[in-house]
Amino acid sequence: TQLLEQSPQFLSIQEGENLTVYCNSSSVFSSLQWYRQEPGEGPVLLVTVVTGGEVKKLKRLTFQFGDARKDSSLHITAAQPGDTGLYLCAGVSGTASKLTFGTGTRLQVTL
Amino acid sequence: DAGVIQSPRHEVTEMGQEVTLRCKPISGHNSLFWYRQTMMRGLELLIYFNNNVPIDDSGMPEDRFSAKMPNASFSTLKIQPSEPRDSAVYFCASSLNRGDEQYFGPGTRLTVT
Numbered sequence: 001t002q003l004l005e006q007s008p009q010f011l012s013i014q015e016g017e018n019l020t021v022y023c024n025s026s027s028v029f030s031s032l033q034w035y036r037q038e039p040g041e042g043p044v045l046l047v048t049v050v051t052g053g054e055v056k057k058l059k060r061l062t063f064q065f066g067d068a069r070k071d072s073s074l075h076i077t078a079a080q081p082g083d084t085g086l087y088l089c090a091g092v093s094g095t096a097s098k099l100t101f102g103t104g105t106r107l108q109v110t111l
Numbered sequence: 112d113a114g115v116i117q118s119p120r121h122e123v124t125e126m127g128q129e130v131t132l133r134c135k136p137i138s139g140h141n142s143l144f145w146y147r148q149t150m151m152r153g154l155e156l157l158i159y160f161n162n163n164v165p166i167d168d169s170g171m172p173e174d175r176f177s178a179k180m181p182n183a184s185f186s187t188l189k190i191q192p193s194e195p196r197d198s199a200v201y202f203c204a205s206s207l208n209r210g211d212e213q214y215f216g217p218g219t220r221l222t223v224t
Contacts, residue, residue, distance in 0.1 A: 042115075042202050042215025043154070088154065092210075098167065099144075099213070101154040 003027075004091055004102035012108045013079055021074040021105045023089035030092050032065055032072045033099070037086040048092075079109045113137075115216035117203050123222045129191040132219045135184055136205030144213060145178055145188050146202040154202070160186065161209055193223045 004025045013019055023032070031050040035043035047056050049065035049072060056063045060083075062075040072089055089102040116135040124130055136143050144159040158168040163180045171178070175194070180186040190197055200220050204213040 040217065042204070042218055044215070045212050048212075098159075099156060103153050 004089055004100055006087075006089060006102040006105045008105060009103065010106050010108075012110070015080055015109055015111050016078050017109075019076050019079060019107070021076075021087055021107075022071070023073065023102050024071045025091060026070065027091065027093070028069050029100075030069075030094075032069070033090045033092060034063055034072070034074055035088040035090060037088060038084075043086075043088055076107075079107075081109050081111060083107060084109050115203055115205055115214055117201075117216040117219050119219060120217065121220045121222075123224065124193055125224055126194055127192045128223075129189065130193045130197075130221060130223075132188040132201050132203075132221070134186045134188070134203030134216060136186070136203070137214055138184065140205035140207050140214075141183075142206045142209050142211070142213075143180060143186050144204040144206075145186070146204065146215075147199045148202060148218070149199045157188070190221075193221075195223045197221060198223050 004023055007022045031048055033048045034046045036046055037043040047058055047063045049056055049063055052067045052069045054065045060077045064073050076083055087105045090099040115137055118133045142161050145157040146154050147157055148154045155170055157170045158178045159166055160180045176190055178188045198221055200218045202215050202218045204215040206213045
């Protein structure tokens with residue numbers, strides 16, 4: 001069974017702070033995706049990283065895929081209340097691109 | 112675009128009753144996925160279809176669960192009989208083809224008492 005552990009599970013910070021969320025696995029994935037989910041809604045894809053060591057930036061969000069394609073991180077600079085939500089990583093494997101979701105990190109950003 | 116449509120949004124039922132969840136994927140999408148989300152287990156893939164054919168149902172918890180996709184624009188997930196441990200949010204997602212970005216519906220919150 002492929003497991004993706006995210007840390008921390010919960011994070012409450014003030015606006016303007018920086019934070020990093022980690023996603024770790026013992027399995028190798030062909031690619032890794034990050035999603036954000038808001039209450040009452042389904043997850044929405046933020047980014048897909050494919051190559052080991054790859055770094056992608058999406059405004060204040062920086063995503064990195066580990067060299068061995070087993071882990072990833074999400075760094076948010078100068079967090080804003082609009083960043084509040086559940087962040088999920090998902091490993092992609094197999095020819096059908098089956099997704100295995102991580103345990104999730106619930107982020108709350110307050111004024 | 113309407114996005115993925117799920118119904119009902121909320122369902123409360125008693126143990127032993129049959130529950131049917133419905134999903135309409137995005138028009139033109141060829142792959143459809145059913146997920147279940149709970150606090151304890153997170154988001155889990157139950158089954159997925161490609162071109163209306165079930166490809167992998169290894170995530171279906173037990174025989175009480177069944178899923179169908181009679182045509183490209185409709186899928187159902189049925190639980191019979193339902194049990195309290197089935198309480199969760201059930202999501203449907205679709206993608207253009209296998210391997211493409213998945214678009215999630217708003218989910219159905221199921222409560223079995």
